[in-house]
Amino acid sequence: MAEVVSFKKEADKATHGPVISSLADGILRLVLDNPPANVLSIAVMEALHAELDRAAEDKDVRVIVIASTGNLFSAGHDLKELTAHRTDPDNGRAFFDKTMRLCSDLMLKITHLPKPVIAEVDGLATAAGCQLVASCDLAICTDTATFCTPGVNIGLFCSTPMVALSRAATRKQAMEMLLTGETIDAQNAREFGLVNRIVPKQYLGQVVQKYATIIASKSPLTLKIGKEAFYRQAEMPIEAAYDYAAGVMVENMMVRDAQEGISAVLEKREPEWKGE
Structure with missing residues (x-):
């Protein structure tokens, strides 16, 4: 079971685990801290589930920001974790099912959460990491951020990322990403509808904070x-x-x-x- 962190009400308080959590002025920051690639392992997804459940019930939380540490936003599912279960008696089927359904439930939880969720993206968001960006209500990225759904390159079509991607981008643009597996830059991501704004790296936190503060001021x-x-x-x-x-x-x-x-x-x- 994942170590689940709890957020506090103090503006300068942050707790650490697979997800770093801090709350200030109605804005809850959930930061993926699973280096080096911030993969969405079972532990990370369970931690995010728990944090979002608490945020849904906490009246002090008005807006949620999902960000990450390091040079990658998220590389998606943990391929090493998945591969390790190939030796299970069922060749990994039960674990694969658990992983995909836990991830799908997480994306649905973001959509159904009664509070806005903003993705703060710096670096590469790939596969389920790209799915996470597409599932958030808003997404703001740096001018060096990149995005892809590369499953087709390894014989595994990005079918679950496809659900969120096809609802954020047009069908033709979503299919371009899914069929080629190629990486797109921040400018293309905005043109596709995957992100709202592109900002220089040094201003990413400030711009996200500005949007979150404006939204948090509403009813x-x-x-x-x-x-x-x-x-x-x-x-x-x-x-x-x-x-x-x-x-x-x-x-x-x-x-x-x-x-x-x-x-x-x-x-x-x-x-x-x-x-x-």
Whole structure:
């Protein structure tokens, strides 16, 4: 079982394990710390699961940032860990199933989390590491960051990364990455829709902090309602999406924070969010 770290409320407090966790001003930073490649081993994925579960319930957490240490954002699944189970009685099938399903559940957890998640990407994000970037609500990267889904090069199509990638990029662009296995640079990643912004390496933390701070200043209930609605309507036919979204707007209008926000505009003052 992974060593699971717990975040604290103090601004300067950080705890260490396969994931470094720290919380300040409503922004929870989860930093992959599994050198040298920050692979998504079972231990790392279990640690991320646990941190996200806690973040979902913690009212002090408004926004989550997923970053990494070292020169790689994440090289994806731990191929050494996977290969070691080839000697299992079932040739590794049970372990492979556990790994892929744990990873898929992690990506779904990010999507279903009632709080925005930002990927802070420096270095290479490959395979499941690229999947992690694509699964986050926003992604900001350095101008030297690179991305790829290279499974096809080793006889293992990136089928699970494909799910998140095909929802972030257009189909043709996603298929280009999946079929060639070639690495794309930050500029292509932005053109494909995989990342939102590209910044010089020395400013990455500042820019991510700026976005996270802006988002953290909004009503947490509004963010929860909006994120859930965004992903649900995206999978619907347009008529059903409008019908669903209209209903969401009506219910949103009925909550206290919407009333407070509208009143604040009319009264020319800053709103006071209660998350209700």
